[in-house]
Amino acid sequence: MSERCMHDMVVEQCVDCAPAPEGLVKHVFVTAGGSVFHRSSGCKALREGQHYAxxxxxxxxxxxxxxxxxxxxxxxxxxxxxxWDYQPA
Ligand SMILES: [Zn+2]
Ligand SMILES: [Zn+2]
Incomplete structure (x- = not known):
């Protein structure tokens, strides 16, 4: 039987509890105008995108x-x- 999380879901299927794929993190930062997600809100690329906008x-x-x-x-x-170390499958 699969392990269940605090949200009573199979852990791998729970958005909050499933482990992040290798090289990624569970919570990321996005901007409404951007098309990518970032590891931190202080990302240089994110800030440059905002200055550009x-x-x-x-x-x-x-x-x-x-x-x-x-x-x-x-x-x-x-x-x-x-x-930079993440390799999409
Ligand atoms: Zn959960
Ligand atoms: Zn970034």
């Missing part, structure tokens, strides 16, 4: 902390700067 006169979105599964569900990929 500001220069273009676009609205600036504060980084949002989400679970990895949600970021991936939105079709985001890993930021190459934050997850």
């Amino acid at each position: 500001l220069r273009l006169g676009m609205e600036n979105h504060p980084p949002r902390r989400v679970v990895l599964a949600e970021a991936r569900g939105e079709g985001r990929g890993a930021c190459a700067y934050c997850f």
